[in-house]
Amino acid sequence: xxxxxxxxxxxxxxxxxxxxxxxxxxxxxxxxxxxxxxxxxxxxxxxxxxxxxxxxxxxxxxxxxxxxxxxxxxxxxxxxxxxxxxxxxxxxxxxxxxxxxxxxxxxxxxxxxxxxxxxxxxxxxxxxxxxxxxxxxxxxxxxxxxxxxxxxxxxxxxxxxxxxxxxxxxxxxxxxxxxxxxxxxxxxxxxxxxxxxxxxxxxxxxxxxxxxxxxxxxxxxxxxxxxxxxxxxxxxxxxxxxxxxxxxxxxxxxxxxxxxxxxxxxxxxxxxxxxxxxxxxxxxxxxxxxxxxxxxxxxxxxxxxxxxxxxxxxxxxxxxxxxxxxxxxxxxxxxxxxxxxxxxxxxxxxxxxxxxxxxxxxxxxxxxxxxxxxxxxxxxxxxxxxxxxxxxxxxxxxxxxxx
Numbered sequence: 001x002x003x004x005x006x007x008x009x010x011x012x013x014x015x016x017x018x019x020x021x022x023x024x025x026x027x028x029x030x031x032x033x034x035x036x037x038x039x040x041x042x043x044x045x046x047x048x049x050x051x052x053x054x055x056x057x058x059x060x061x062x063x064x065x066x067x068x069x070x071x072x073x074x075x076x077x078x079x080x081x082x083x084x085x086x087x088x089x090x091x092x093x094x095x096x097x098x099x100x101x102x103x104x105x106x107x108x109x110x111x112x113x114x115x116x117x118x119x120x121x122x123x124x125x126x127x128x129x130x131x132x133x134x135x136x137x138x139x140x141x142x143x144x145x146x147x148x149x150x151x152x153x154x155x156x157x158x159x160x161x162x163x164x165x166x167x168x169x170x171x172x173x174x175x176x177x178x179x180x181x182x183x184x185x186x187x188x189x190x191x192x193x194x195x196x197x198x199x200x201x202x203x204x205x206x207x208x209x210x211x212x213x214x215x216x217x218x219x220x221x222x223x224x225x226x227x228x229x230x231x232x233x234x235x236x237x238x239x240x241x242x243x244x245x246x247x248x249x250x251x252x253x254x255x256x257x258x259x260x261x262x263x264x265x266x267x268x269x270x271x272x273x274x275x276x277x278x279x280x281x282x283x284x285x286x287x288x289x290x291x292x293x294x295x296x297x298x299x300x301x302x303x304x305x306x307x308x309x310x311x312x313x314x315x316x317x318x319x320x321x322x323x324x325x326x327x328x329x330x331x332x333x334x335x336x337x338x339x340x341x342x343x344x345x346x347x348x349x350x351x352x353x354x355x356x357x358x359x360x361x362x363x364x365x366x367x368x369x370x371x372x373x374x375x376x377x378x379x380x381x382x383x384x385x386x387x388x389x390x391x392x393x394x395x396x397x398x399x400x401x402x403x
Contacts, residue, residue, distance in 0.1 A: 033225040036151040039103045040376060042096040043128055043139045043217065044158035046110035047238060048368075050074070050091025052359035056327035057336025059319040060260065063351050065326040066319065066336070068362040069093060076106065085109060087123045087355070093362050095156070095369040098376055103150075107142050110355060113162045114209040128159055128213035130220075140216040147224035154381050155221070156300075156372055158236040159213055160285045163206045165197045169277070170358055174342055177264040182253045188265075189272035198277065203284055210288035218294050232381040233297040234372070235289050237282040239305045241339040241358050242312065245270040249314040262341025262357075263312035278303065298383035300375050305386045305400070306364055311339035327362070333398055334391045338364035366397040374402035 031037070042048050054073035059065040069092055075082055076090040083090070088109035096104035109126050111119065116131035116138045118124050124136050131138035137145075143155065173188035180186035188194050196202065214233065221231055242248075245267020250257040258264030265273070282303060289297055308315050319326065322335045342357040360368065371386035382402075389401035 031150050032148060034151060034230060037101070037103050038153040038379065039105055039146075039150050040096055040098055040154045040156060040372065041105045041143060041146065041152050042094065042108050042156045042158075043143060044108045044156075044236075045112040045162050046089065046108075046355070046359055047161060048095065048156065048158040048236065049089055049106065049108035049110050049112075050094030050365060051089045051110040052340040052356040052361045053089075053091025053093035053365045054362065055340055055356070056362035057316075057319060057324075057332060057338075058262065058341050058361075061318075061320045066361075068327050085124060085126065087111065088125075089353075089355070091362075091365060093365040093369075095365060095372045098369060098373040100373065102153075102376065105146060105150075107139050107146075108158070109139070111162060111167075112139070112159065114159055114206075114213040128157070128216050130216065138216075140213075140220040143217065144220035144224050147221055147226065152221070152224075152226070152231055153379065154232045154234055154376055155217055156234045156236060157214065157217060158238070160206060160210045160281060160288070161238055163209055164202075164277075164281050164284075167355075169194050169197065170342060173266075173269050173273075174258060174264040174344065176269070177266055178255065178258060178344075185252075185266050185268070187269050187272075189269050189276070198280055203280060207284040207288045207291065210285060211291040214289055214292035214294050214297075218292075218296075228294075228296045231296065233294055234300055234375055234381060234383070235285065235297060236300045236368075237285055237302050238278060239302040239360065239364070239368075240274055240278055240307065241310055241360070242270050242273060243307075243310050243314075244274055247314050248312045249317065250312060257312070258342070258344075260318075261312040262343060264342060298375065298381055300371060300383055300402075301385040302368065302371065305367060305371065305388070306338045306360070308388060309334075309336075309338040309363070311337050311341065311358065313337070330392075333363050333393055336363070337361070338367065338398075363398055367400050370394075370397045370400040371402055374400070 054069045055066045056068040057066045074089045077084045090106045094106050096106040111125045116127035126139045129138040130141045176186040176188045250261045316337050324332050340356050340359050340361045384402040386402050390399040
């Protein structure tokens with residue numbers, strides 16, 4: 001075929017193909033590692049899941065005064081009709097939802113430990129592992145599956161408190177307070193059931209379990225296709241929920257401290273909680289992060305984040321004590337508590353859960369959300385120490401600073 005005729009045929013063929021070639025665009029890139037809207041995912045226990053996030057402060061006269069989110073506060077399933085995992089209590093106020101063009105996913109669960117377990121009441125508690133049985137999965141496995149098809153850029157982790165027996169320690173302290181007179185105090189801080197949690201052997205064992213949990217998070221992200229440099233692990237320490245004894249606004253004498261304030265600790269036990277128990281737990285968490293070898297990590301220090309707004313602290317009060325109408329009042333965030341009351345079986349009523357006791361409430365969770373947003377730092381995550389920065393609200397959240 002002459003070259004001129006061949007050229008004409010080729011040109012004609014290309015002309016016929018051109019519309020088709022223009023119409024066929026390359027397939028859109030699927031969301032996944034490094035592609036799509038960034039996500040922040042939270043893992044861990046009740047202090048990050050959103051436990052007590054329904055309540056903004058406390059009132060013994062009317063629960064409605066403090067009820068910020070209502071009876072559906074923990075409904076996190078796809079239809080908003082119930083919990084994905086019963087009693088995980090993933091609150092709508094939880095810190096995962098930083099906004100600003102960043103999506104949030106809360107996989108944490110109230111009562112979770114480093115490893116998956118089931119409570120004596122039969123509640124499933126996913127740990128930071130790859131547990132799989134039927135529809136029940138560990139948090140690391142849930143993260144891996146989600147991260148495979150979503151652009152997870154920061155994973156926020158808070159774990160270890162339940163491995164130290166947090167709930168049982170609180171229960172023992174309140175029991176000792178209620179069962180002994182002020183002239184013959186029985187302290188929980190020297191009870192064998194409490195001190196056993198803080199022996200050097202147990203601290204080392206918990207530290208090892210938490211380190212393994214951090215490594216599981218890294219493994220999950222690697223399995224999902226991420227380089228270690230493509231995402232950041234933000235590890236949170238635990239905040240102090242109760243002031244030292246001298247700053248508790250109720251007397252040690254009588255039962256007002258528990259039955260009115262919901263903070264039934266002897267002064268010496270409250271001091272011990274802040275000087276020994278909490279630093280030991282947080283020290284184990286920091287040490288576990290070092291032991292884990294997860295280098296793409298930062299630490300968000302929260303130990304003093306609620307100071308001045310803690311349960312029964314003399315700088316705040318119940319709504320009826322400080323003359324504030326309800327949680328919508330302009331000064332409610334500054335004059336009411338950021339930590340939920342400790343409730344016994346006789347005081348829970350139909351509205352409250354015992355497991356909400358001594359947990360960050362609505363105000364505190366929004367405060368931690370502000371801290372996490374500042375740690376996200378527009379996609380260049382950083383650590384730091386988060387503290388109260390002033391009074392009032394900014395965009396509906398307490399004023400916090402990350403120093």
